[in-house]
Amino acid sequence: MNRQTKSSSAAPPNFLERVYELVRKVPRGRVTTYGAIAEACGMRISARMVGWAMNQSHRVLPPVPAHRVVNRKGLLTGKHHFATPTLMQELLEQEGVKVIHDQVVNFEQVFWDPHQHQ
DNA sequence: ACCGTGACTGGCA
């Protein structure tokens, strides 16, 4: 009886939930980055944890719009983890986000900062 | 228990 049984110490036990809830807040037609989410969750030093969280997001309810999360360059680095390699791009374009060569066009324009929105 | 990998990022050459 003491301290946490599982999970680690650096990240809070609800870190995963926090990430998902935050990603769900991303408006349709906008995108955010792993680093931005990590920072909003107090894990800016570990954006990788967000990527790991996204990998698990497919089994979480309600569904998480993981396709709205790209890397800092605006590249769809996670597209290979979707049902099909083109699904992520199609979902984004379906929302009005233009993507060329796995790169979000006008990335800084469609970028949605969770910290700014809280 | 140890090592390598990963949907990342910032800094430096």
Next chain:
DNA sequence: ATGCCAGCCACGG
């Protein structure tokens, strides 16, 4: 501007 390296945390083999 582009490319490489190191730091980060968690998980699987």
